[in-house]
Amino acid sequence: MMAGGVREASDGGKTARFKALALPYLDDAYTLARYLLRNTSDADDAVQECYLRAFRHFDSFRGGPMKPWLLAILRNACHATHAGTARLVYGADAASDDHQRAPMWSEDGSTPEQAMMRRADTDTMRRLIGELPAEFKEVIVLREINDLSYRDIATVIEAPIGTVMSRLARGRKLLRDAWIAAEGEGATR
């Protein structure tokens, strides 16, 4: 315990700098991992591995935006998790356990019915994103949820911007079709 201060001082503030830069994106990393892996314990492991790797390679981080750098490492960690456990079926295990974890709190002015509708919609949307083929899912999550620019998405998935654009267009079409189909089912229920 007493060694803590000494060690922290001896790394020249590296840990503190890393924490300040990288920890704000923990939710982004976790969100991406949850969509890519679907299995919560795999996602936990991938995010932890991502942060440890990122810290090990922090010396090679040459400024620039931290978020795409970190999410690129996370994506590799997710792929490694897949390879290790052979649970490679992207989008399988789609049943989400999130309805239990979603916060009970709802926005001002909404009735409980509206809040419930919205939560059902959110659950559906999460499930449908999870069911997308991996190459479309990752660009959708990076764009719509992680809020990255096309250039940053290209960095993360190591592909040209043209690929990002065509996958995003195709991914949105797949997702929107699935959403409309799901809404139709909901209406007839």
Next chain:
Amino acid sequence: MNCDEASILLHALIDGELDAGHSREVEAHIAGCANCATQFQEFQAFRNTMSSSDLRHPTPPNLRARIEGKLPGSDVTVSRRSVFKGFVLGATVSALAASGVLVVVLRGDNERRVLGEVVSAHLRSLQGQHLTDVLSTDQHTVKPWFNGRVDVAPPVVDLTAQGFTLLGGRLDYIDANPVAVIVYRRRAHIINLFCASSLGATERSATMESLQGFNVRRWTENGLNLWAVSDVGADELAEFGSKFEAMLRQ
């Protein structure tokens, strides 16, 4: 431009990724093509549907703690964990209490509770008609308003040039103590900055946490405890914090 190209580029238009020249080309095509115009509208509406749902997965607190604990210089977190282990094993608790480690745990819980109160106060400010007591974009109006109302002189800085508009100030209560709140706006999002005297707490670097979908950046500065709370992304809130700190040091 043909429809195949437009069907891809209209997404870039929706996302604001096209330069002026390409934007005009896509818009010209959409204006003359009913099919692509429908697609454009439908995808725009769908994008709004998506952005209105909360699709993020918040990091479980135990994972956050595990990661922080595995980074060097995080011995406090590690010892906190070992205390919990002590509880589970039903042993060595009193020994730990005697050594003072338990105090760390309790203070952590206390911070957690205060964090909850700060987020609740943020929520209340958005729901009611009580976002600001003093409504002014002028820091020289907002700052003196707090005189005599709270036991701190809150740092009120103008961050308009940095993209954060000062809206005013408010008196709020956290943990039954009056605190100064400075209210900023980022686009359509409100940022509440809570300031309380830190009562001798040690200076700490910023931490980012998220609770109920809100991000909270917490740090200490010049003997003040500061919490910035908002629904803007963690990166933007981090940007707010660093710009705020930079202005203070000027």
